[in-house]
Amino acid sequence: MAGINLDDSVMTTRLDSVINWARRNSLWPLPFGTACCAIEFMSMMASRYDFSRFGAEALRFSPRQSDMLLVLGTVTNKQAPVLRQIYAQMAEPKWVVAVGVCASSGGMYRTYATLQGIDRVVPVDVYVPGCPPRPETMIHGVMELQKKISRESLSARKEHIERFYQSMARQEELQRAKGLTSYQVVREMVLEAGAAGGQQIW
Amino acid sequence: MTPAFSPFLPVLLLLLIALGVGAAILLVSGKLLPGLLKPDNPQAAKLTPYECGAPPRQQGARHRYSVKFYLVAMLFILFDVEAAFLLPWAVQYRTHLWTFWAMLSFLATLLVGYIYVWGKGALDWER
């Protein structure tokens, strides 16, 4: 499945540019911190690198009150349905930044336990490489996200998120139909996507 | 002799304007502007209660709570109604002497009940 369609000739209107200006300058992060990248995130929020310059002063650990999901650290296969649920519970509009190599691709953990990249289960907007990335790198990643937000149209973002909810509905249906646990359903969906040539289930 | 129009008419007018302006503000900021700007996408997965991503452990948010709260509320109602009866009496009991004794007998009845409640330990929160 392709990412959000930015190359189609979608003309962003003036309303879009105003709204996007507001959205990109007030990104409230939800730090989904599982490992070492969360520590670098703490440095980024602290006074030397000061992430709140970018409008991210309001750090909310609740999906209801934030709009940017920062996945900081390794996500295990057991954690994958939890990550999907958290992303599902966030209020729209929402963006996802995969911080660090573990979130981007599984990192150095090519094992039975680690999810090989969160883009298998949630739609990711920006990948920030590093193990862990320096705070400047993470800030650069968020600035790239801000540029992306200024380029996209409101309806494109809406459709992009809608696709994810369709995959949540499919997950729910599979769970009920086959009586499997959520981890097994996610695994089945990834393998099914693999059979079709990709590996992303959203 | 009733006046031509009530002196309270400006107050009514003020009340209506206040309600109207309040409703207008709420409608514009709550329905009109969000209708234009806010993405509205209620999805089943989004509306599930937040439990750190885990599946919900119990049906709904009904917790069991102690019956102490019910007891306190009931006792409050009783003695509050008693106090409400005392208020008009306090204004005019000096007009007739027997109203004093009538109210005192009423209070004595409730006093018996109060002593019983106290003795039974219903006022003791810690028990």
Added chain:
Amino acid sequence: MVIERIEAQLPGAILEHHAFRGDETIIVAGARFLEVVDLIFGEGYQLLLDVTAVDLETPEYRFEVVYHWLNLASQARLRIKVPLAEGAAQPSLVSRFKSADWAEREVYDLFGIPFEGHPNLTRLLMWEDFPGHPLRKDFPLDGGDLFCSQDIGASFAPEARSLNA
């Protein structure tokens, strides 16, 4: 010191012992294990720090269950290793040490060693229906599961893979 006392009171319980830079280790047979535990509890080793296991795959026995104790009074530590054959069960220490609860669940989850008398012997780290026991030496690193490979799409249909996938 404590090793001598164990030897004195429970002769034959200790199969082997060694020490390295103040680290004392004794190897105890499974049958005498609980007696030794009760004895060292009396000696002051009352904090069970960890229960873990090693998959050795020696010809005599497969696993070695390793326990660590701390004597809070003397700050001395003791390690007890119990050799265990495959499929054999180990008595649970939950009734004596609360810290054994999750530690034994972890050993069960990752090695498949059952603990008799454990109140809730279920998987702790892996999910409930995970197939296999990951820290055994014969468990492959990626679980033998295509799910963990980096590029599932290519495994299925290498020529059909588009650049946008």
